[in-house]
Amino acid sequence: MTVMTVNNVPCEIxxxxxxxxxxxxxxxxxxLEAEIPSLDVVLERLGDxxxxxxxxxxxxxxxxxxxxxxxxxxxxxxxxxxxGIEVDTTTLPEGIQGLLSLVYAVxxxxxxxxxxxxxxxxxxxxxGGIRIFKDSQALVAxxxxxxxxxxxxxxxKARFRWVDLWTNIQDCGPSALPIVTLISLLVGxxxxxxxxxxxxxxxxxxxxxDLVGLGMTREMGGLMAAxxxxxxxxxxxxAQLGTMQVNSEIDALKTMGFDPMExxxxxxxxxxxxxxxxxxxxxxxxGIIGGALVTVSFFDVSLVEYLNRTASAxxxxxxxxxxxxxxxxGVLIALSGCMRGMQCGRSASxxxxxxxxxxxxGIIFIVIADSLMTVMCNRLGI
Amino acid sequence: xxxxCLTIKNMTMAYGDxxxxxxxxxxxxxxxxxxxxxxxxxxxxxxxxxxxxxxxPAKGDVFYGEESLWQADNKARQRILKRxxxxxxxxxxxxxxxxxxxxxxxxSEHTLLGAQRIRELVSYKLALxxxxxxxxxxPSEISGGMQKRAGLARAMALDPEILxxxxxxxxxDPVSAKLxxxxxxxxxxxxxxxxxxxxxxxxxxxxxxTNSVFLDPETKTMIASGPPKQLLAESSDLKVIxxxxxxxxxxxxxxxTKNQEACSL
Numbered sequence: 019m020t021v022m023t024v025n026n027v028p029c030e031i032x033x034x035x036x037x038x039x040x041x042x043x044x045x046x047x048x049x050l051e052a053e054i055p056s057l058d059v060v061l062e063r064l065g066d067x068x069x070x071x072x073x074x075x076x077x078x079x080x081x082x083x084x085x086x087x088x089x090x091x092x093x094x095x096x097x098x099x100x101x102g103i104e105v106d107t108t109t110l111p112e113g114i115q116g117l118l119s120l121v122y123a124v125x126x127x128x129x130x131x132x133x134x135x136x137x138x139x140x141x142x143x144x145x146g147g148i149r150i151f152k153d154s155q156a157l158v159a160x161x162x163x164x165x166x167x168x169x170x171x172x173x174x175k176a177r178f179r180w181v182d183l184w185t186n187i188q189d190c191g192p193s194a195l196p197i198v199t200l201i202s203l204l205v206g207x208x209x210x211x212x213x214x215x216x217x218x219x220x221x222x223x224x225x226x227x228d229l230v231g232l233g234m235t236r237e238m239g240g241l242m243a244a245x246x247x248x249x250x251x252x253x254x255x256x257a258q259l260g261t262m263q264v265n266s267e268i269d270a271l272k273t274m275g276f277d278p279m280e281x282x283x284x285x286x287x288x289x290x291x292x293x294x295x296x297x298x299x300x301x302x303x304x305g306i307i308g309g310a311l312v313t314v315s316f317f318d319v320s321l322v323e324y325l326n327r328t329a330s331a332x333x334x335x336x337x338x339x340x341x342x343x344x345x346x347x348g349v350l351i352a353l354s355g356c357m358r359g360m361q362c363g364r365s366a367s368x369x370x371x372x373x374x375x376x377x378x379x380g381i382i383f384i385v386i387a388d389s390l391m392t393v394m395c396n397r398l399g400i
Numbered sequence: 401x402x403x404x405c406l407t408i409k410n411m412t413m414a415y416g417d418x419x420x421x422x423x424x425x426x427x428x429x430x431x432x433x434x435x436x437x438x439x440x441x442x443x444x445x446x447x448x449x450x451x452x453x454x455x456x457p458a459k460g461d462v463f464y465g466e467e468s469l470w471q472a473d474n475k476a477r478q479r480i481l482k483r484x485x486x487x488x489x490x491x492x493x494x495x496x497x498x499x500x501x502x503x504x505x506x507x508s509e510h511t512l513l514g515a516q517r518i519r520e521l522v523s524y525k526l527a528l529x530x531x532x533x534x535x536x537x538x539p540s541e542i543s544g545g546m547q548k549r550a551g552l553a554r555a556m557a558l559d560p561e562i563l564x565x566x567x568x569x570x571x572x573d574p575v576s577a578k579l580x581x582x583x584x585x586x587x588x589x590x591x592x593x594x595x596x597x598x599x600x601x602x603x604x605x606x607x608x609x610t611n612s613v614f615l616d617p618e619t620k621t622m623i624a625s626g627p628p629k630q631l632l633a634e635s636s637d638l639k640v641i642x643x644x645x646x647x648x649x650x651x652x653x654x655x656x657t658k659n660q661e662a663c664s665l
Contacts, residue, residue: 177509182496261495262494262495265490265492265495266488266489266490266492267492267493267494267495269449269454269486269488269492270486270488270492270493270494270554271494272453272454273452273453273454273481273484273485273486274505274506274509274554275478275481275482275506275509275510276505276509
């Protein structure tokens with residue numbers, strides 16, 4: 019039993035019937051890497067209840083054994099007991115007997131085993147509906163609580179640490195600049211190229227400035243900034259709050275008399291709402307620079323012409339629309355991030371789920387809100 | 401002379417339809433170190449959540465002195481809970497703040513003290529739990545045992561009347577666990593705090609418990625109450641005795657042979 023041989027003796031199980039006693043002779047090395055013989059023969063013989071009343075084992079030729087033998091033995095014993103056959107384990111080696119008695123020491127708890135139940139499709143749809151309903155209820159409740167804490171803030175009664183607000187502003191503002199720069203510059207570049215292909219056909223390259231300027235300020239600058247921030251800050255909010263939930267930090271805050279909505283959620287939402295419009299302006303600028311790069315280097319327009327054209331095409335209204343949209347996006351990102359974080363379960367995977375669903379919810383909200391606002395602007399003629 | 405500090409009346413705890421414990425009735429007297437014990441999964445920690453206002457009972461109520469916790473409106477409940485301190489199982493220090501900031505948090509929230517006075521208080525609380533000089537450390541920079549002691553310092557920040565402690569020895573080595581027990585006891589002795597402690601650590605139960613209640617997961621209710629040592633000496637309930645003796649009275653080997661016989665029918 020001490021040294022594992024490389025060449026195992028092939029394992030076998032031989033059965034012989036003497037009177038009403040079935041003897042199973044276990045032969046060879048029963049180890050996990052061995053090829054096991056089928057137990058069907060033994061099980062079939064055991065099934066013959068009129069002839070077999072008792073099962074004994076002989077293990078004279080048994081070599082090495084490990085958990086493989088145990089699992090097979092348990093199968094035999096279980097089957098034997100179920101068939102009402104007397105299973106005699108006393109001839110087995112002591113180690114095996116000891117392990118078997120451990121296995122059977124605590125009987126399987128009734129009802130503990132979980133069975134996979136297949137739900138009818140009707141129930142699946144119903145459950146989905148209920149889940150969506152509960153989710154929306156939670157969303158409305160969360161918005162309500164947020165509104166209450168904002169109200170408390172306006173009355174000067176909200177309790178949070180100003181330093182938390184500043185660190186959050188630092189996290190979602192200046193620290194996000196590099197990625198916002200990169201993405202908006204490239205989006206401006208892409209817009210310019212896409213437009214240029216058509217406009218150059220008519221020799222109207224100068225209008226690239228209009229396309230990029232209006233496209234960035236009214237739509238793309240804010241949208242790109244929002245999507246970046248949803249992946250960056252929304253996910254981070256959800257993960258932070260989720261981890262605090264897992265560590266009972268939120269419970270601790272509550273027992274100390276703090277409202278987590280004011281203490282944790284409010285500074286995060288405020289930070290994002292304050293920063294998003296600024297990020298939007300920055301993204302607009304970067305996009306316009308990207309467009310200028312393309313137009314000036316490839317399409318024979320001078321930088322001054324480009325900038326003049328942009329200045330006459332883009333009005334303060336366009337900027338305002340973009341910035342206003344972006345402030346709305348900021349609220350939505352912070353809401354979905356904080357909500358998913360606060361709803362987080364108490365396990366490591368729940369934190370991951372919270373971060374994922376914060377981003378998904380955030381982006382869905384952003385796109386829906388953007389479509390609505392764009393249609394509104396269009397109808398109102400602004 | 402005993403004054404009743406905390407009364408649990410006819411309380412049922414449940415998650416939706418799933419009842420965890422029912423018919424809980426017991427009182428905690430002033431100055432007790434009251435142990436809530438029972439096997440894993442019997443609802444000890446859930447009971448604690450109900451006592452500190454984080455989960456509302458399905459039925460029944462908790463009384464702090466004469467005041468009902470769950471009939472009270474939000475403001476009154478906050479006022480009642482201000483008299484309590486809680487040490488969570490993991491310490492639950494806010495990880496984005498230093499120890500000093502953590503302990504200063506409840507003090508600055510509930511008092512009008514100046515920054516200098518708060519700093520002095522914080523240092524005093526940290527010194528009480530043996531962490532003098534660790535003011536500017538973050539929770540992640542200190543060991544688990546130190547985190548729990550810091551959590552204790554925070555729970556004691558406002559000199560609470562009742563201190564709730566959830567599994568203080570979980571995850572600690574025996575020596576640190578004993579030091580924490582001793583600390584809780586000496587804080588009780590010197591500050592006259594009432595302690596309600598959830599634990600299944602026998603050593604702590606016998607060393608510091610003055611009264612207790614035993615929750616049973618099978619019958620879903622409390623099946624014994626009284627001073628732990630007295631329970632051990634006098635209880636006739638097999639489950640209680642088994643718990644208090646680590647199951648050594650019931651012959652494990654006999655159990656095994658019995659089952660072995662059953663399997664070799």
